[in-house]
Each structure stands twice: as structure tokens, then as C-alpha cells.
Amino acid sequence: MRDEESTPVRNQAGLGRTLVAAVVGLVYFFPVIWMILAAFKTRADALATPPKLFFTPTLEHFWASFRRVSTDGAQVFDTGLDRNFANSIFISLASVALALALGALAAYGFARLRIVGRDHFMFYILVLRMVPPITAIVPLYVLFRVTGLGGGYIAIILVYTAFNLPFVIWMLRSFLDELHQPIEEAARLDGSSELKILWRICLPQMQAGIAATAIIAFVFTWNDFLFSLLLTSVDTRTVPVAMTRVVGADVGVDWGVFAAIGTIYLLPVLLIAFFLQSQLLRGASFGTVPR
């Protein structure tokens, strides 16, 4: 992370820049503001023409996204959204943790040890991240149907782990490449095992990098729609898929509820955008553009 104080003075801009940037930022952010506002509007306000900017806020959609009352008011359904949120959190965390563990080992192997055809491996690992996800899903769908793993947690967690691994390996390898190696050489001469060098010397030095990698992998998984749509069942469904169910629900398109779910789902990601900007920067380039 760049130290704000060390920036040369000529790189400082004044309040004028703040004003311009704030206007640009708000315009850019407008669609998100619109969604958040829609979450607090009554159904009539949300669909008013012309669209309303001022209205009396309501929290009904936030309640309704968890408990839906039938149109005659007699029955209360559990929408299962709490389950979807728990799934999203559990599946994202588990697959990111697994991808980090396996990815750290592999990255160390590719960065420090002799592996024949290393560049070819790195290239094809990158290809695995780049191919259209839909092409992988067609065979996976059949594979999971045949093995009976389909719809379970194991299947979807493994899929996300594999989806995140290429990114994790590329990122962690680039962080390993930047470490000061003589310390490791010394440990190696003293008879440390490679595993111990990775665990005791390398990993503690790259905590910021690991955090960046974990966050971006988390965002990928958190937002993914396609894998979850086709490879999860009612029990393991994540929020992005549940959201589309709200849109197609029997009551018609309930924009308020949709916006409420979207707003809750957006919160962790907004926090990331605020606190971890420099980590995002590193992640955008698969670790290939150092700060």
C-alpha cells in the first residue's frame, strides 16, 4: 500500500478536484442509489411515473424478503432467504479457504521448486480461469448427476475452489516472486523443510497479499450466478439465484423485495470497496502489476 504522506507534493490536488470527483462519483453510483432507494419505497412509490425521488421510507420489503404474507393475508410463508444467506456465506468462505490452502502450496511449488514445463502449467492454469464458465457446466452437470453429488455442498464448494484456484495461484506466485529470497536460502541450508519455509518464512511476509487474494476470490464467489443456478438445489441455493426467484415469483415482479435483498447483499462488498481499495488494485491484474 502506498503511503499517502510519501506522495510527492505535485501529486496532490485540492478541493476543486474533490468537487469534480464527487459529482462524477455520484453520477456513476446513481444506479446503486436507485436500487437502495427502491428498497425503501412502497410498491406504489416504486412504480410511480415519473419516478419519485422523495417519498416516505418503509422497511416492509426487508421484512418481506424473509417472511412473505399471502395476498389474502391468511398465511405466512418462509421465503428461505436466511438459509440462502447462510449458504452464500458458508460456500464462499469454505471454497476460498480451500483455494487458498491448495493455491499457496501450488504457488510455492511454481515459484521456488524445479517443475518441468512450469510456464506451460502457468499458461494452462490461466486458460482454465478464462474459458467461458458455461462450457465447464455442461459436463459438470452430468458428472454430478451421475455421481449423485449434485445439489450438495461438496459439489458446489469443489467447483468454486477449482474456479478460484487459477486466480489464487497466479496472485500468490506473484507475491512470492517479490519476497527477499536470501532468508529462505539460509533456512534451506540450515535444513528447514520446504513446507516449513513456506509456512514460517514466506506466508507471514505476505499477509497483505493473501488478504487481497482472499477478498477478490470471495467477491467472485459471492456474486457468482451461473454455477449456483445449475449446480445447487433448494437446500444449497445461494442468494444471487434466490434473487432471480423473487423476480419470477407468483406475485409478479416485486421490485421492492428484490431491491431489499440486493441492498443487504451489497453491504459487505461496499465495505470492501471502501477499506481495501489498494488490494483490489493488485487483484485486478492477477498480481501482475505490482504497486
Add this chain to the structure above:
Amino acid sequence: MTGIAVAKISELRAARAASPPAAAFVAPALMVLCAINVLPFLWSIGVSFFHFRADHLTTPPRFLGFGNYLDLITDPDIWEHFVNTGTMIGFSVSIQLVVGALLAFLFHRRFPGRRLVMMLVLAPMLLSTVAVGTFFSLFYDPTFGIVSAVVRPFTGAAYAPLGTPFSAMMSLVAADAWMWSPFVMLLLLAGLDGVPPYLLEAAEIDRASYWRRFWTVIFPAIRSVLLLALLFRTIESFNMFDLIYTITNGGPGTSTESVSTEIYDTAFVLFESGRASALGNLSVFVVIVLTRIYFRAIQLRKEAA
């Protein structure tokens, strides 16, 4: 003397033996990748030579040879999907590069409140594509949508952006470009940090025009990141699925159907798994070529550094 040396060497040997070989480090990750990515891919290469339906697993597949591939490359609709995808990539990625560059120039300098304002700009790329897609489809609604509300006072009639093929495509492009311009901005910010300050100062002292300063000092420094952004966004836009699925669902007609949505329809609506796999393999081939160029660009950048 010799005894000590021998002891030392055998100790080292023991340490070597105790530390697992390189293969053991990469094997677990490669095993997961093989099971989830490579094997299914090999399977889909196999299946692409057959007539096979995933909803009738008991019906034996019928061998077609290159039948699926011949069908695909002689099908004008498939070419239309590739052309659609290409057009969308062209528009979307160029907009992303321009908007991303403008944002990067705006945010390159430090100013009070920069972190907060940048959060507003970064948010779109961190949103769920489904949420973005569904919300943009509300914006594009002719009756309730905000786009129609803005246009109506001028034309006097409701406007349906998703009504005609070209405007539907531009609506998708707008959503995709909005989401991913911040990504280009991030990459370019890293590039701008690499502009040597002394060169800028020298240019300033020489009273070079801003335009000239840009082309002679700034552009050479960000060229390689710009290339990375271009390639990465091209590949990702090629894979675009969620936005199309939620905003236009391929319509009107099939005018905004991309290669990915076509694979989805073939595989999960028609359940023609063989044909879907063949189309998938064709697009994987396209992506491998693009990734090769991307990989080369990364290596060139590393060598230059």
C-alpha cells in the same frame, strides 16, 4: 574433520529427503483442477462427437463424428451469435477503455475524500451481475423505467430500449461498460503510478503541450497495462452471460444472443448436450488464442520491468 563433513552432508541429505518433492506441492491443486475442469473438458470433447442428451442418460449416445461441428459451422445462426458477441465486445470494451482512462486520470491525483469517492466508482464492479442485470431491466422498462421517463418529455411517447435489436444491444453494452470501466480504471491507476515524475517535470519545464506530454511521456508508460486491460476485458466480455440472461434474455428475437447464452439454451433448454459441447469447445478454442496473447503481454511486461 572428514567425519564432520560427512555428518553434515548426510544431515543435509536427510533434510532434502524429509522435504517433499516439488510435485507434492502442486499435486493437490492440480488434482482439483483436473477433477473439476480438465476431466469434464475431455468428456465434453468426447461427447461433442455424439448425439447425446443429458436428460436421457439411459439412451445410448449415437456417434456422429464431426457431425455436430459441421452442423454448427454451417448454421448461419451460430455465425450471427459470434458476430453479436463480437459487436458487443467491440462497443463495450472501447467504452470501458475510454471511461476507465478518464476515471483513472481523475483519481490519479490524491485529493481530500478520495477514498470515499472512489468507493462510489468501484462499487459497480463488485456488485452481483444478477442484481445489476435485473435493475437495469427495470431502468429499461418502457412504462416504469427511468430511461423512458427521461426520453418521454422530448418524444411524447414511452420508449422501450429493449424493443429493437440495436438499442437492446446498446442497453447491454451500457450495463456491461458501467460495471467494468472501474476495473480498467484500477489497472490504469497502477500504470500511471509508473510514469517517471522527472520526465513529467522535464516536459513541464519544456512547456510541452498537454497533448504532447500525454503521447510522449504518459502513454508509453501505460501502454502495457492498457493492453492487459483490453485483452482481459475482451475475454471476460466474450464470456458474458448473466447480464444477457437477466436483461434481454437474448431478445428481441435472437438479436442479443451471445455464444454463452446459446450454449446455455442448447444444453439446458433443448438438452442437446453433444451439440452444446461442440459449441463450447469452439469457444474454448477462441479463448485459448486470446489467452495466449494475454499471457505473452504479461511476459513482455515482466521482461520490461
